[in-house]
Amino acid sequence: MVILKVADILRESIVDGKGMRAVVFFQGCPRHCRGCHNEQLLPFEGGRGYTPEALSAEILQLLTPLHRGVTFSGGDPLAQPEGLYATTSLLRKARPDLNIWLYTGYLFEEVMHFPVVADIDVIVDGPFVLEQRDISLPFKGSGNQRIIDVKASLAARKVLEAEL
Numbered sequence: 001m002v003i004l005k006v007a008d009i010l011r012e013s014i015v016d017g018k019g020m021r022a023v024v025f026f027q028g029c030p031r032h033c034r035g036c037h038n039e040q041l042l043p044f045e046g047g048r049g050y051t052p053e054a055l056s057a058e059i060l061q062l063l064t065p066l067h068r069g070v071t072f073s074g075g076d077p078l079a080q081p082e083g084l085y086a087t088t089s090l091l092r093k094a095r096p097d098l099n100i101w102l103y104t105g106y107l108f109e110e111v112m113h114f115p116v117v118a119d120i121d122v123i124v125d126g127p128f129v130l131e132q133r134d135i136s137l138p139f140k141g142s143g144n145q146r147i148i149d150v151k152a153s154l155a156a157r158k159v160l161e162a163e164l
């Protein structure tokens, strides 16, 4: 059985993607970006264990008509790709229209072949680079990161940034 390690789940956020969103913070990230905003989420030890069924059910019960969607953050959600894919498959089955964002330290080109990626609407990719930190940028921490329209990018086989 796949168990996902989750550090925290926020009912409402307006800074982790467009509109009001529930946010799942995954526990564990293999990267150690200098100036990481969530250092306590880097170890893979800790957090709460969730099956994909339990996690998808908790997300669905948090969503209200005011929610635009859900965001997966961390940590790095793509460090747990199988459990995440099982979770997004359940979410897509229950709510095909659900808007899903995901933050990852990987580059899109490194993960675009992961099955879970096709279930995501928008990926904010790339590590946090302290020298390129810019607090004026919406929904990202440093200038190197890209806010990617996943479906358009997969269809075009090249990175296309989302219109905000």
Ligand code: SF4
Pocket (backbone or CB within 6 Å): 029, 030, 031, 032, 033, 035, 036, 037, 038, 039, 042, 074, 075, 076, 104, 105, 106, 126, 127, 128
């Ligand atoms: S990818 Fe994100 S969570 Fe991981 S070390 Fe970098 S800033 Fe922190």
